[in-house]
Amino acid sequence: MSEPTEPTAAALFTYALRLGDDALVLSQRLSEWASRAPEIEEDIALTNIALDLLGQARALLDYAAVVEGGTRDEDDLAYLRTEREFRNVHLVEQENGDFAHTIARQLFFSTYQLFLYEELISSTDELLAGVAAKAVKEAAYHHDHAALWTVRLGDGTDDSRRRMQAAVDRLWPFTAELFDADDVETGLAAQGIAVDPANLRARWERSVSDTFATATLVIPPTVWTSHGGRRGVHTECFGYLLAEMQYLHRLHPGASW
Amino acid sequence: MSDDGLPLWEVFIRGRRGLSHVHAGSLHAADEAMALRNARDVYTRRSEGVSIWVVRSQDISASSPDEKDPFFAPAADKVYRHPTFYDLPEEVRQM
């Protein structure tokens, strides 16, 4: 590991990884749907979202490597970091489950990403502002897609509502972490570089509530919340995801692909 | 309409300002919003489109005097044979 020692650079490195890992891990999950979606059109839609997220991840990991100033590149970061070095939230690493779970996860995450990037466009960091300018359009599309499906599954058949509510109930505990902030976010936000995610919560709750109302779904009570991803402490399913993603690259150290 | 009830839509794309909409193909979707979303995913994956129109295939009326199949009425008829009127062909001995 060769993280930068200068405080802002160190924080910026971590921040870029947090945003980048969110996108990378969710892209990995969505890519599991290829050839398995409920309709061919939906196969294309989900892969489209996965590709957008992968593009965001590559830009952010690439930037993290630049900030680090060492010899690592996007692939070194994606394929050679250990589980404790990944900084994504728990929400994105959760298994796909059925289509309802995938849509619920997408609604929660895309709504957050949309508001995050709307703010990040104004970052004093040129690269982050540029990533945000592109990503905000993508996040708007992803959010729209997830909202359309949330409404159709919630207000479709009794069976689909039951499944969608179950998915919402199961994933709700993972949403709180989206708004966690520590010194990294608050320090960089003070410099106009990052967005403090705590500021996004109210808007996010309103948006999700509105969508749920139209979808005849209810917001579940908050019984417990899951945290730790931002510090590299993940849930049990993450190890399997990394094993699958990294194994071939690790099998051939130093090889080009 | 299929057994699953997802109707067929025709998609028209205007590639950029100044051009007119061109028929790009068809897809299945339950309603207009999904049809537009799907059209964007399927037909503009390479940023080919700016403006998208979707129309239910059954809502299109056609008049093509040059096409002379007696199955179709000569004026204001459907673009395609309706699936439920068509008997699925027997297995054709193929290569």
Add this chain to the structure above:
Amino acid sequence: MAEDLDEQAGHLDERFVAMLAADERIEPRDWMPDAYRATLIRQIAQHAHSEIIGMQPEANWITRAPSLQRKAILMAKVQDEAGHGLYLYGAAETLGVDRAQLLDLLHTRKQKYSSIFNYPTTSWADVGAIGWLVDGAAITNQVPLCRCSYGPYARAMVRICKEESFHQRQGFDLLLTLSNGTPAQHGMAQDAVNRWWWPSLMMFGPPDDESPNSAQSMAWGIKRFSNDELRQKFIDMTVPQAKVLGLDLPDPELELDAQTGHYRFGAIDWDEFTRVVKGGGPCNEQRIAHRVAAHENGAWVRAAATAYAAKHHGVDANSTAAVTGEAVA
């Protein structure tokens, strides 16, 4: 009365034949012989099924792709294949069938898909071999179809061919990187080519003298070149590419005939071809089971979308025809 109908049928048939002779496109509302229509439905549908089933062996490696760039390329390729399937189902539907009917025929094995996809992708190099060899063979087959007699099929093929050349280049590039990489990578690439070469040649179908229906398809303008012609064209194009790759082709009889300018090649195992086409390949059961599972697991989703549309039909009852949508850049 009966004579009038016979006369009318005769005129229609004459007209159809004349249009084919003039290389005019047959469009959906033209009269066509039942057999022409049935053959087209089957051919287009099986082509569509091939694209959809073909997603599986490649999607198999998305989550394990060894670099982010390769992962992105592979995801885009698999997405393209889904899109190609859609274009082709759309073309078939202009002939009066419904996609759900066609999928049912696939799921019950009454319609087939290209047998090449009954082979497993057991290494990352297989992804490259499929791009180089299988897509290469598909392109050889497909370019002539851009001029096939049926308009919607020809137009779908034009769209597909534009996107397909990217796939073949990417497969070639993947193999080139492996071939020039570590010994383990080179070995992986060679092993993949050894397994995919002969099945790729079988993609063009049985020899001409064992393809009795080819003549009729050619007369109808659905098929432009014979199986053997296309197979030879593919071999002639591919052998020099193998040299560039630095990989051997697993046929000791491959040799350039200086006089004809074509490559002679060894005997294809047609018993294997027949066995695999009839269901005895390594992945036949798996491919169909995977496809059926996706369809059945998605039934509740499609039902929900339909139920929602029915409930809210009154809301958009006034917008009977077109709805505009500006695509998000």
